[in-house]
Amino acid sequence: MMELINTLISTMMSNQVSIPLAEPILELLRDIPLVGEMIALILWRPIFAALICPGLTVGGILLLFFPWIERKLCGRIQWRVGPHEIVWWLGGLIQILADTLRFLFQEVIVHKDAHKHYFLQFPFLSFIAFLLPLLFIPAGNIVAIESPYAIQIMLALICLFPVFILGLGWASNSRFSFIGTVREAFMYFAYEVSFIIAILAMIVLYGTSDMVSIVDKQSIWGIALNPIAALAFFIAAAMATSRLPFEIAEADQEVAAGPHVEYSGIAFGLIYVMCYEKAYVLSGLMTVLFLGGGSAPYIPVITDLLAPLLGDLWGAMWFVLKTIIVMTTLFVLRTIYPRYRLDQGLSIGWGAMLGLSVIALALSLALVAGGVIVI
Amino acid sequence: MKKVMVPDQSTGEKVIRHAAAIGVTMKESVYPLTATVFYPKERKKMPDNLRGYLMFDLDKCISCWQCAFICPANAIRMKEAPNNRYYPTVDYGKCIFCHFCIDSCSGGALMSTKIHDVAYKDMDEMVTLTEEMIEPPEIIREDKKTVEYVIDKKDLHLKRRKEVDTLLVENIPPVEIPMVSQCVDRGSCLACRVCERVCESGAVSSSTENGIIRMKIDTEKCTGCGLCVKECSMQILRLVRK
Amino acid sequence: MEEGEQDRNIRILHSGVFSPLRRWGAKWSLWPCHFVTSCCGVELAHAFACGFDGERLGTLNMGISRQANFIIVEGTITRKMARALRIVWEQMPDPKFVNVIGACGQRGGIFWNSYNITRPSEIVPVDFFVPGCPITPESLLRGVRAVQEKIEGKERTTIKFNKVELPSGGELEERTVPTTPKLFAPTPEIKLDVKRSVDWDFGKELKDLLRKGLKGLYESITITDVNRIAIRATQEKFMEVAQRLKDIMKMDHVKNVNVIEVPHERKYVMEYMVSSYSVDELMPVIISLFTEIGREAEPEFPSLTSLWESANYSEREMHDFFGIEYKGNKGMNGKFLLPPEVDTPLRKDFKIEEEQYVFDEEAPITTPIKLPPDLVMPVPEETLEAAEENDEMVACIGPHHPGSGHLRWIMRLKGDAIVEIIPDPGYVHRSMEKLAENRLYIQNVPLFERANISDPFNMNLGYVRTIENALKIEVPERAKYIRTIMAELSRIGAFFYDCGIYSLFMGHSTGFMYAWAIREMILEAVVRMTGSRCTPSFIIPGGIRRDISDYVLDMTDNFTSAVHKRLKKYEDIFIYNPVFVARTKGVGVLTREDAIRCGLVGPFLRASGIDYDIRKVAPYEAYDKFDWEVTTGDAGDCLGRFMGRYEETKQSLSILKQAVDVVKEMPRGAVISEEALGEYKEASRDIKGHLYHAYGNLVLPKGEWTTVTESARGTVLYSIISDGESNVPYRVRIITPCWMNLRGIIEASKGERVADFWAIYGSFGYFPPEADR
Known part of the structure; x- marks a missing residue:
């Protein structure tokens, strides 16, 4: 028994996240029995990735503050200010906390026509399911599960998303959620093919589907190598997260938020953050595939100073920063575009985007075959 | 007559228009033309x-x-x-x-x-x-500043001043047009005395002489409000210039 | 309202261990479910647009009831809407709050004695009342702050009055309280064809032409005014005359369907006003064709829908109002505009409550209103059956839906295509015509303005022009120009209003904000001119209430050039946005023939290629003195309609600029005509102090007085029938552009996709309070 624990601890100790800055404190804590083990556990790379970064903690913080960033930025673009009065000297930073608390303590209404159990289960199920792909995303060199088939598994998980949304709409059993659900299903097929082909183009280019080695191989960022694939991926991400101009399934003015129309209280709260979760996962994937993941650009003085101090967190920090930028771009789309009609959305998916992604694939093949890029 | 043409966007033009829309967003996110009045904290100056x-x-x-x-x-x-x-x-x-x-x-x-x-x-x-x-009533005010909308030739600007706007305004009296009530047909008077009873200024009075009620309008006291003119059942009162 | 509902929310918030967190969360996260029922919705939009940005306070507008926790009731809750209010309130999760803004939702405001209003406070528990008509954005936010404080535990009215003791010691003993100022003629004489000698040569020609064409069919043909001809016919030959008018005179659309009840003569006067879009010379001419029928219990009349499709909805409306059965009109089963429990309200024996002028502590201040009995809003049986038969889906959009506006659309859908849409209007029907019959002429000025507060000056101007026409009042030059400035400002404002709503319908919130920022500039000019942001009531018979300052003239002048900076950005982000163009181009096409058949008006008619603008056809105010062009288009689709109005707005800006330049040069002088003022001539620069004296006893000459005015969304027609004795109108008929355009929306939506409906709906700039009146 002791042996097993000792082996486990030594496995954990051999694969610890190193943070030189925090090392003095950690050193002290490590000597305390139990706490030391706890810290070893948390700092164990796979656990650290799942629980802290890019997993639950960073994800949670992002979910809490990203809507604020979005609302502030959109407000700014729209000549207003966005949330402000709640703590005015922080510019309304904790607005989403108030919203969350409100949702948490609000009544959850299950209407008569709903399929009660599914109606309540789906928001919670989907919340968890949406977090799973995060296990495969490396933040710098921290990753929960390293696998040569990481991208394939992620894709499979991402393609599960719409199933949950269909479930939400179906369990609601109302007219608008019905129309919205059908729209969601249509859109799903429209973006999925080109989404997969665009990723395929990058796999061909890098010659591997292991996320960590993809990051390592990006001496030049993927977006520079194959911008067409990046564009196709970005548009597909906008479609997958139901962002304008493809916010067709949830069109507020048309089908009154579609699948979500009947949800209230914390159930809606979960759905509300779900779209941010989705965006987080897809932006993370985009960062890894196209923006060099956690690789940091060299900035004189700052890099020299901070990189050794932060250790593994340095890469993680850059990963989160890039992800936020991608997410912001994704969300700012709503200030730029009105909404497409369903058939237009479909024809873009099956037409222009499919074309784009095929060209991207061809480009990758050409680059690899032509030996322009030797990886 | 002017015919309006519906824009027909070619692919090239579409790209330009996409770029223009994105351009506006980028520009506004850096230098926004914000026009917001932070109401409970500051008050828009009203005319x-x-x-x-x-x-x-x-x-x-x-x-x-x-x-x-x-x-x-x-x-x-x-x-x-x-x-x-x-x-x-x-x-x-x-x-x-x-x-x-x-x-x-x-x-x-x-x-x-x-x-x-x-x-x-x-x-x-x-x-x-x-x-x-x-x-004057008291209202709950949280404002410390006053904002004024100023429109010049170029754009709308918000002029902020650190002062609390007074909400009372100077009262401009109306143009005075002195009018008095006058009976135009004394013979038709029924002596119902409704004009007297309705008069708030006490300008209309009645006296009884030999059993006949006589009405009198005091032009000094009359405010020209027109109530008696309105109420007179025989419609024999008129408002005339003093 | 049930027992114990009033303070349930506060009880919930204050219970449990997490009470402080609950309260804090609720306080900063009040998501209003905008219950845009009428005018105040415009100011609500201003409060949440960039001018004031309600989102600062954590209140994010949310159209969906399940996710909101705060209702802001904006204005009138009609009997039809009362049901929706209760349903929406019950759909919301606890704890929830309700604010009522605007006088309509309190004691009714100007509609206090309407037959179709209810009081929200009797339907749902209300937390705060915000007075105003409409409220200002500031007061709306004050209401939000008050709710936030209430959640914290400080419930208070935000105004405190200081009481002063009134003087005592009276010397007047015998007192009579004055009676009502309204004078009703006991047996009014109603005559629609009062001859007026006018200088109108074409009219004489036309009269001869009509005489020949209608030989032996008519009873009399009278010229009642310039461009107005009245034809009296017998009931038997009515159809035939109408047919001839259509065939020979090319009268292709109906402008107005009217019924006048004359109870003491036991008759109804049935009237149709027809005009022509196809012949240029006939465009300004309105021919009024009328006949009299006996006043029976269930009167009948042949419908003219077979001749003129455009008469359809107005006939249905008259069926609701007077109970007249139009034989041949398919919509005669059931109510169209009214709720089921109101019957034939425009008949003279239907009495509404009278004004009280004396404050009596015994008498109730709030007049009791019986609430509608149930919460059912049924869909017509036939529709459901037809849908069932053809394997279609029926979806009801509205009356409370983020993209419905304030009426219900019943959609029959086959997959993603619209088979048919059926409008269910009347959710903001506030019975203006009935109220107008019971108010002094001058009191109707603010009343009619509230038909459309996004375009208030034109509504106001139309009514006032009708009175001026009847009384032959010539308006002073300066007032004419200022009125033109106001009308154009209002037209531009209405365009940006529609732009904002259109952007929202397309899911583009930035477009909404940008358009509303421009509107904020316009309202700033309006408030400085008149003292009110949306409901100026500034145009009165004979001129305007007072002159406007040089400062505001400069401001308006600056506006005409300053607007371009923001307009350019708006253009880039919305108007020429490829997604918007893709959504609207080629969608909802109405051909020239369709447009005439549906009787469309205004820019939407012009977008289908018909060169008809009343400002050019029959110029009024100072429009003939400026250099401008009518804009037309050929496309007839959504984008065409929108671009047409956009171009028109540019023309309006040019008119505005020219008018301001003229007024700046003009010496100050009278702004109210001295004829209108009578004895009170000194008030011709400023009416202050003498409004009632000068206008209280206004009486129009006997006859029917009709004017058409080009408002932002098209022709607004006022028709006043006066008996020549009463100081209240006998009957006022107002036909608003949106009411006429309703038909166009239906026609254009047929066969389009579901999402296209919002593209079409938005392109028509439909404003429900205006349509329902």
């Missing part, structure tokens, strides 16, 4: 002619009832004061702030203020009696 809550000057009121008559929402009703005269009360649950009452008040007794942001917790409180309209 002096803003139609807000009413105030009432008892001394100038001639109890002519015209405010009550003209009020399109029937928000103004006359209430009898202890001195036997009728003064207006306003029901803000009905008032539409058209200020027809102020424009009808020939004595200038009704005045405007710039108060317009009020919330009541109860509908019964919305009836404002005469005695409450004489002194």
